[in-house]
Amino acid sequence: MPSVFFRTLHARFDTSGLRGLFTPRKPRSALLRVALGLVGIAILAVLLVVGLFVGAAMVSFGLLRGALRSRGKATNARQADALDAEYRVVPKPGQPVLR
Numbered sequence: 001m002p003s004v005f006f007r008t009l010h011a012r013f014d015t016s017g018l019r020g021l022f023t024p025r026k027p028r029s030a031l032l033r034v035a036l037g038l039v040g041i042a043i044l045a046v047l048l049v050v051g052l053f054v055g056a057a058m059v060s061f062g063l064l065r066g067a068l069r070s071r072g073k074a075t076n077a078r079q080a081d082a083l084d085a086e087y088r089v090v091p092k093p094g095q096p097v098l099r
Contacts, residue, residue: 027033091097 027036
């Protein structure tokens with residue numbers, strides 16, 4: 001039963017009429033193929049360079065913003081949110097003490 005279902009499923013949803021509408025066609029001229037390939041590589045290179053510059057600008061803006069923000073504050077040796085305390089490790093029962 002399942003093999004019959006899957007065999008007819010392909011026949012019911014055959015999209016061969018629409019398949020040719022969305023497939024890219026290569027030009028027959030070799031010179032035009034090379035030219036379109038070079039255009040594609042140039043577009044990729046431009047996108048890469050723009051992405052690198054945008055990323056570098058974002059990182060440099062963040063570093064500059066952090067530097068300017070910390071410059072206005074007085075730097076203390078202690079932070080306000082840090083706790084200064086003494087701690088003692090409480091051993092778990094049943095485990096050997098490591099020393």
